[in-house]
Amino acid sequence: MNTTHDPHKPFNDLPPLPPSVDIETKAVLKKTTSCGRALAELKGIGRVIPNQALLIDSLILQEAQASSEIENIVTTSDAVYKAFSAQTGQIDLATKEVLRYREALWYAFNEMKRQQVLSTNLFVKCVQIIRENTAGIRKTPGTRIVNQTTGDIIYTPPEGEQRIRELLHELEKFIHSEDGIDPLIKLALIHYQFEAIHPFGDGNGRTGRIINLLYLSLNDLLDYPVLYLSKYIIDNRAEYYRLLRGITKEQNWEPWILYMLEGIEQTASHTRNKILAIKALMDxxxxxxxxxxxxxxxxxxxxxxxxxxxxxxIQHLIDRGIARRETASKYLKALEAIHILKSQRVGKETLFLNTRLYELLSHS
Incomplete structure (x- = not known):
């Protein structure tokens, strides 16, 4: 099978996984060990916190914002956090997309935990939530990936709904196969393959990054999808796209696998430190x-x-059964009086900002 690709032609003969070249090189296996250790430390530190759910939404919102930023959907952390808590129609489109990413991630995580399967149907549902529409697999030909500076075509993904579904089915089988390949190496392979299939008209990158987190959880490497991997991709975006193209053009897998392993290792350490800092601040x-x-x-x-x-x-306290409305208002004002919270109006509501938590989360 021809493993190179003419960027102007649909890559309908995308090679199946695993690759025919050696992927478990000495460098890759060494990096897999240190990456696995960092993930284990992250998972372990999460388990010493009495209620991990306390931290999840704040960390997931950071991942949602960063993953969306990769696709040039840019908003601020403050806008995302406010929109997540406030009931207001005055939310800009970029912030709405970030919140939909969070919704898609949570939906997919809960479905994966329930069924223990990563499937095409789940991927489709993810992108439908992200895009807030009912679109599915690409049916119309003509999708091209172009260099934003020069306008040159750099990749043409597979075409034809049937062929795209066949490639996704092959990918599903690989995801769930008992082939002896380390799950961390498989994650790098899976991420490339999904992005190369490019099954949707839009939302492929964000869906692919959700799949990364689901796969780690499916393989019991994470308890919750809290890995802030998109920040690493943002910080190394040019390299990310260059290495993806290196596989498509030359089947150059080792640098890509090492890149992904380094990203997971750095991100696991970063997230672990962030959780420890949040726990210390909570205490x-x-x-x-x-x-x-x-x-x-x-x-x-x-x-x-x-x-x-x-x-x-106030409504958060009521919903949790901590206090009734009038009492809840007094509690929040008392917390503001001792400078733990700071109030501000958002639309018709008053929100109370945990200033130190916000500063901690905003510090990358």
Missing amino acids: TTTEMARNRLPGNVFSKELVELLFERPYTK
Whole structure:
């Protein structure tokens, strides 16, 4: 089979996985060991936190924002955090797309945990949530990937719905095969293959990055999809695309696999440190609230709620059963009085910002 590709022609003969070349080189196996160790440390530190769910939405929103930024959908952390907490129609389109990415990730993660399967149907549902439409597999020919500077065509993905579905079915079989390949190496192979298939009219990159997190969770390498991998891709974006093209043109797999392993290792360490910092801040805030709040206001549940997302509001306390509306307002104002929270109006609501958590999350 021809393993090179004319960028002007649909890559309908995309080679199946695993590649015919050696992918378990000495360098790759060495990097796999250190990468696996970093992931194990991240998973372990997550388990020492009493309620991991406290941290998940804040970390996932960061991943959602970064993954969207790769596709030139740019918004601010503050806009995302506000929109996640506020009930307002005044949300810009970029922020809405970031929130839909979060929704797609959560939906896919819960479905994967329920079925223990990564399937074409799940990928389609992800992209439909991200794009907020009912589009499925590409049916219309003519998709081209072009150099944004020169306008040159650099890749033409497979065409024809039937062929695209065949390639996705082959990918599904590889994902779930018991082939002895280390899951971390397989993740790099899977990510390339999905991006090369390019099954959707839009949203392929974001869906592919969701699949990365799902695959790590499916293989019990993560408990929750909290790896902030898109930040690494943003910081090394040119290399990301160059190495993808290197596989398509020359089947040059080793540099790509090493790139992905390095990204996972760095990101796992970064995320672990972030979780430890959030946990330390939570402990400090708990002590501060216990010492300075009136006895009838302080509760561990109240402080934990402040760390689920940077912005809190009265309704969050009501929904959690911490207090009724009037009392909830007094609790939040008491927290503002001791400088744990800071209030601001967003539309018709008052939101209360956990300023130290926001600063911690904003510091990359």
